[in-house]
Structure formats: structure tokens, C-alpha cells
Amino acid sequence: MTPRFALLGLVVADMSASLAFYRRLGLDLPAEADAQPHVEASLPGGLRLAWDTVETVRSFDPDWTPPRGGPGISLAFACDDPAAVDGTFSTLVGDGYRGVHEPWDAFWGQRYATVADPDGNHVDLFAPLDG
Known part of the structure; x- marks a missing residue:
């Protein structure tokens, strides 16, 4: 299997x-x-x-330690449109979460931004630019 x-x-x-x-x-x-x-x-x-x-x-796993060298994973959440990327990023950062990358128009055709969750994992927000 x-x-x-x-x-x-x-x-x-x-x-x-x-x-x-x-x-x-x-x-x-x-x-x-x-x-x-x-x-x-x-x-x-x-x-x-x-x-x-x-x-x-x-x-x-008594010997477990966090990964070293920065965030080990990133998660990505689709937003309805580019304005929702901007709004979600702004709201999260305004509420005290760390903004990693402010919203930008990515060359691959998406509005993109990154915030960090409370443990430092990167969480991407994205939406198609043409939608």
C-alpha cells in the first residue's frame, strides 16, 4: 500500500x-x-x-525540540479576492499578529501576503489578481 x-x-x-x-x-x-x-x-x-x-x-518523545533555522512549514489560505488579502492581513497585523510580508502583486498572478501564527509558522494569504 x-x-x-x-x-x-x-x-x-x-x-x-x-x-x-x-x-x-x-x-x-x-x-x-x-x-x-x-x-x-x-x-x-x-x-x-x-x-x-x-x-x-x-x-x-521526551527529547523533542523545535525545528531550527526559521519556520519549518507554511500554510496558505485562499481569500475571495485581492481586497480580502489586504483586509485580512491588515486586520491580523492590527490585532497584534506579526506581518512577515505585506500584500503584493506576485509575478505568478496572485495577490499575496504572509503573517506569522503565534508559534512563528508562516501563513500565506492569496487570491487571483484577475478575480
Whole structure:
């Protein structure tokens, strides 16, 4: 059997802060999840996104350390149009999240921006320029 990609996991320092950020991007995460050590959300197409606290990961891998050399992954969220990229970026940065790259018109035909989640993972926002 060939393995198939099914889950993307994030290790987080503060579950509540991380889930609050991803709720801002439209993920449906119940409030009671904030107090859980492991949380999963089903995404369109069957992929799942999971969050584990550092303590949870260290419960089965006591020597776990965060990746070195900068953000290890980036996630990308599609926005309805270029104005939504600008608005979402502006709102998140205005609410205290770190802007990594302000919105720009990318040569590949998209309006693009990058913010950092509470753990420093890069989260891209994009929309087609012609749509």
C-alpha cells in the first residue's frame, strides 16, 4: 500500500492562542478545544490539520525540540479576492499578529501576503489578481 498524505500537524506552545489565530482564518474550532492537548480539524478534501501542545509531544518523545533555522512549514489560505488579502492581513497585523510580508502583486498572478501564527509558522494569504 502506498502511504497517502492525510494530516498536517503543528506543535504549539499555547493551544488557545494558536486556535484563536486559526479561527480568524475561518477554521471551525470549538471553544472547548482551547483546553485540550490535541485538537484536529477536518479540511475540505479530507485532509486534517492537527495541533499538539509541546507537553503532549514530549509525553511520547521526551527529547523533542523545535525545528531550527526559521519556520519549518507554511500554510496558505485562499481569500475571495485581492481586497480580502489586504483586509485580512491588515486586520491580523492590527490585532497584534506579526506581518512577515505585506500584500503584493506576485509575478505568478496572485495577490499575496504572509503573517506569522503565534508559534512563528508562516501563513500565506492569496487570491487571483484577475478575480
